[in-house]
Amino acid sequence: MDCKSSDTLPGPRTEDRLPHTAEAAVKIVIVGGFGVGKTTMVGSVSEIRPLTTEETMTQAGIGVDDDYGSASKTATTVAMDFGRISITDELVLYLFGTPGQERFWFLWNGLFEGALGAVVLVDTRRLEVSFDVMGRLEERGVPFVVAVNSFPDAPRHPVADLRAALDLPEEIPIVDCDVRRRASSRDVLLTLTRFLHSLAAKGALA
Amino acid sequence: MTAPQRRRRTSRQPDPPDAGEAARKEGETQNPERLFVIGGDADGERAALDLVTLIVARADPPASATPEQAALLRLCAAPLSVAELSAYLRLPFSVVTALLTDLLAAGLVQARAPIVRQTVADRNLLEAVMHGLQKL
Numbered sequence: 001m002d003c004k005s006s007d008t009l010p011g012p013r014t015e016d017r018l019p020h021t022a023e024a025a026v027k028i029v030i031v032g033g034f035g036v037g038k039t040t041m042v043g044s045v046s047e048i049r050p051l052t053t054e055e056t057m058t059q060a061g062i063g064v065d066d067d068y069g070s071a072s073k074t075a076t077t078v079a080m081d082f083g084r085i086s087i088t089d090e091l092v093l094y095l096f097g098t099p100g101q102e103r104f105w106f107l108w109n110g111l112f113e114g115a116l117g118a119v120v121l122v123d124t125r126r127l128e129v130s131f132d133v134m135g136r137l138e139e140r141g142v143p144f145v146v147a148v149n150s151f152p153d154a155p156r157h158p159v160a161d162l163r164a165a166l167d168l169p170e171e172i173p174i175v176d177c178d179v180r181r182r183a184s185s186r187d188v189l190l191t192l193t194r195f196l197h198s199l200a201a202k203g204a205l206a
Numbered sequence: 207m208t209a210p211q212r213r214r215r216t217s218r219q220p221d222p223p224d225a226g227e228a229a230r231k232e233g234e235t236q237n238p239e240r241l242f243v244i245g246g247d248a249d250g251e252r253a254a255l256d257l258v259t260l261i262v263a264r265a266d267p268p269a270s271a272t273p274e275q276a277a278l279l280r281l282c283a284a285p286l287s288v289a290e291l292s293a294y295l296r297l298p299f300s301v302v303t304a305l306l307t308d309l310l311a312a313g314l315v316q317a318r319a320p321i322v323r324q325t326v327a328d329r330n331l332l333e334a335v336m337h338g339l340q341k342l
Contacts, residue, residue, distance in 0.1 A: 010294045017284040018260070025258035025287055025320050026335065045342065051293035053257065055300060077298075082257075082289055087338030091331075094258045094287060114256055114320060116335070128210040141217040157209070165209040186342045193339065197332040 016048045021089040028192065029112060030097035031137070032121035033129025037149045038097035039081050041121065041179035045186055046083025046095065054079040080111075095189075112137070117196050118144040119188055121179065124154045127165060134166065145173040145195050147188040171198075253307040253317065257289040257299065260318040261306060268314070278305055279314060 030038045043050045057076045085093045096111065112118070118137055122130045137144050146166065150156075157165075159174050168174065173191050177184045262285045267276035274295070281294055292302045309315045321331060 010296075011281050012284075012286065012290070012294070018286065020262070020284060022260055022285040023318055025260055025318075026331070027256075027258045027320070051290060053289045053292040054298050056298045080289075082293075084287075084290075085338065085342065087335055091334055091338070092258075092260070092287075093335060093338065094289065096257070096289075111257065114258075116332075124209075128212075131210070131212045134212065135215040138215040139217060161209070165211055167212045167214040169214075182342065186339055190336060190339050193332055193336045197329060197336070200329045200332060 012048070018086070018092060019089050022086075022092055023090040025092040025094055027094040027096060027111075027115050028189065029115045029118045029142075030095060030121060031118055031130075031133045031144075033123070033126060033133070036121040036123045036126075036129070037179040038121055041119070041149075041185045041188070042081055042083040042095050042097040044180060044182045044184075045085060045189065047086060048084050050081045050083045052079050052081050112140055112142050115142060117192050118142050119192055120144050120146045121149050122146060122166075123149055123151060124157060124162070125151065127162075130166075143196055143199055145175065145188070145192045147175055147177045147179075147191075149179050150176055171195075251307070252300075252303050253310050255288050255303045255306055255317065256320045258287045258320045260285040260287055260320075261291060262286075262316045262318065263314065264316050265314050271314075274305055275309060275314075278302070278309065282315060285318065 030041055032038055039050065055078050057078060058074065080096050082094055082096045085095070087093050096115075120130055120134055120137070134144070134146075146162075146168065148162070162174055163170075166174075173195050175188060175191050177188045179185050179188075261282045263279045263282045265279070267279045271279065274297070277295060278291060281291055286294075288299065288302055288306065291306075292299050295302065297305075306315060306317070310317060321328070
């Protein structure tokens with residue numbers, strides 16, 4: 001897996017170091033069901049090779065079947081992939097996306113609350129895998145746009161039909177994308193940023 | 207179009223009972239809210255650090271530093287987010303925040319707070335992000 005020499009500490013490559021002028025960071029979260037391309041999207045726009053951070057969560061044992069007999073708590077490790085885009089010498093954008101376990105991210109305090117917004121990736125062959133995550137964003141008041149990842153054999157629907165199936169209001173952008181392509185992933189992020197700007201202009205950000 | 211139909215939810219309001227039942231299909235745990243981050247509450251004071259708080263070392267590791275503290279201080283000779291520190295050190299986020307809490311108290315690192323979404327949005331910030339993305 002890793003191929004580092006024993007006397008070298010893991011760390012950013014020289015070209016991956018941020019300038020000392022980097023003052024602040026913002027984050028955007030990429031969500032969607034399993035296998036819709038979240039990690040691919042992070043990788044296609046990130047300036048660094050995507051990294052993985054994790055958190056350990058415990059679950060109280062009341063009513064929970066666990067394999068540890070008398071143990072009252074079970075631990076779950078939640079992993080998240082992330083990438084980075086330097087916006088200016090002072091400002092850095094981080095993109096978080098994860099291979100799965102969506103329901104746990106919402107328990108990761110501050111991940112969504114502090115995010116500028118979210119991209120919901122959908123696969124038209126399995127629209128329903130993105131339903132729950134959209135509902136959770138709505139409940140938390142996190143603004144999002146929908147990006148339809150175009151898989152070759154996926155059915156193509158008119159945007160109006162998709163909007164109806166996803167029960168999304170008119171103002172939420174729905175765009176097509178190919179997350180393997182850097183320019184396409186960048187355009188999705190631009191769509192989100194423009195949408196957030198329009199919300200800010202309306203003074204409507206929750 | 208023969209697609210499943212979703213129903214929109216509203217901000218910070220509990221689901222009506224029927225919608226709640228529907229949302230919990232597919233064998234999901236009934237009360238995922240019972241999960242919590244280890245040490246997040248009970249384990250003493252923690253500095254308020256976000257995944258994207260940028261950390262910069264203010265000094266070389268002192269002789270008294272633990273190996274983890276020394277590794278962390280060397281990593282953030284240039285600014286690095288808490289998420290990146292967690293990834294490179296292969297330690298969970300909450301363990302890194304505990305390490306950083308001590309280092310902050312000792313004045314060995316500086317934390318550059320993230321910009322979080324606020325009630326009054328910063329259009330200048332969003333414009334900067336847009337311009338940055340356009341250059342990609």
